[in-house]
Amino acid sequence: MADDTTQRTMLSAGPTRPAPRSACLVVIHGEGLGRRVDVEDAPVLIGRSQDADLCIAHKSVSREHCRVWRDGDAYRVMDLGATNPIHVNDARIDEGVLIDGDHVTIGESILKFISQTSVEARYHEEIYQLATHDPLSDLSNRRHFAELADKEIARAVRHGRALALCIIDVDLFKPVNDRYGHIEGDAVLRRLAAVIRSHVRDDDVAARIGGEEFAVLLCECDIEAAATFAERLRQAVAATRFHPGGDPQQITVSIGIATLAPGRASRSSLMAAADAALYRAKNEGRNLVRVED
Numbered sequence: 001m002a003d004d005t006t007q008r009t010m011l012s013a014g015p016t017r018p019a020p021r022s023a024c025l026v027v028i029h030g031e032g033l034g035r036r037v038d039v040e041d042a043p044v045l046i047g048r049s050q051d052a053d054l055c056i057a058h059k060s061v062s063r064e065h066c067r068v069w070r071d072g073d074a075y076r077v078m079d080l081g082a083t084n085p086i087h088v089n090d091a092r093i094d095e096g097v098l099i100d101g102d103h104v105t106i107g108e109s110i111l112k113f114i115s116q117t118s119v120e121a122r123y124h125e126e127i128y129q130l131a132t133h134d135p136l137s138d139l140s141n142r143r144h145f146a147e148l149a150d151k152e153i154a155r156a157v158r159h160g161r162a163l164a165l166c167i168i169d170v171d172l173f174k175p176v177n178d179r180y181g182h183i184e185g186d187a188v189l190r191r192l193a194a195v196i197r198s199h200v201r202d203d204d205v206a207a208r209i210g211g212e213e214f215a216v217l218l219c220e221c222d223i224e225a226a227a228t229f230a231e232r233l234r235q236a237v238a239a240t241r242f243h244p245g246g247d248p249q250q251i252t253v254s255i256g257i258a259t260l261a262p263g264r265a266s267r268s269s270l271m272a273a274a275d276a277a278l279y280r281a282k283n284e285g286r287n288l289v290r291v292e293d
């Protein structure tokens with residue numbers, strides 16, 4: 001009997017158990033379905049603003065709707081005076097503690113609060129990874145890149161910060177595929193992605209935006225710094241040993257760069273300018289970096 005008690009005590013969740021080190025909120029209904037934001041030590045802003053850590057672009061959501069933060073061993077949520085006040089598990093609150101599984105209603109969207117140690121959190125992590133990353137390169141996929149780029153561009157424009165976009169395209173990749181086959185070609189792309197990843201900082205966004213086309217968004221980076229980055233990357237790729245089908249094969253990339261400027265403050269205009277620079281790099285002989293006009 002005494003043994004039973006001991007076992008129950010050891011397995012009990014217990015009110016004194018410390019909260020997990022991190023947690024996340026996942027949109028489980030409405031606009032932004034499937035999107036997720038981690039809550040770690042820094043407070044997280046949720047709202048319609050592009051500056052929000054989790055942006056829910058719906059008219060029912062205020063620009064700055066609510067804030068979630070870690071407070072010692074607890075996680076707290078606070079309504080920021082939203083037009084449609086937040087509800088936690090259907091009860092309206094101004095501020096309160098969140099626990100694993102709570103539903104937070106934000107406008108017409110519902111978010112679920114999940115502690116990072118739960119099995120469900122790992123499941124959501126996996127789904128999120130599948131939805132946002134390209135399986136071949138393990139970089140962000142095109143859709144996720146677009147989302148992150150819009151956010152970074154809005155942030156940079158608002159705060160008057162520099163931002164650069166590099167588009168990286170493999171040179172003469174068709175002959176590699178034709179000679180060695182797609183599986184060997186895929187291995188080349190995977191290795192190339194690893195080289196790109198090793199050159200970007202945590203704040204930068206690296207993505208595979210097409211078959212043999214990659215993009216890197218460099219935050220707080222002007223045209224000179226971006227050109228230095230791109231040139232270093234170009235040289236690193238040219239110096240990397242690729243062995244499709246066991247043969248040593250030099251692989252090179254062409255890179256086009258564009259930065260934010262008056263009249264070039266949207267993703268589409270930035271991409272068009274970087275694409276035009278890339279086109280010049282290809283035309284002028286490949287294995288080159290070219291910047292916007």
Ligand SMILES: Nc1nc2c(ncn2[C@@H]2O[C@H](COP(=O)(O)OP(=O)(O)OP(=O)(O)O)[C@@H](O)[C@H]2O)c(=O)[nH]1
Nearest residue numbers: 170171172173174175177182183185186211212282
């Ligand atoms: N292995 C592999 N090949 C791909 C993938 N996506 C696109 N490709 C190949 O990439 C090649 C791109 O060829 P092109 O657009 O003609 O360009 P290129 O031969 O790289 O020449 P330039 O871009 O002009 O330097 C084609 O052979 C595509 O089949 C992929 O996911 N895996």
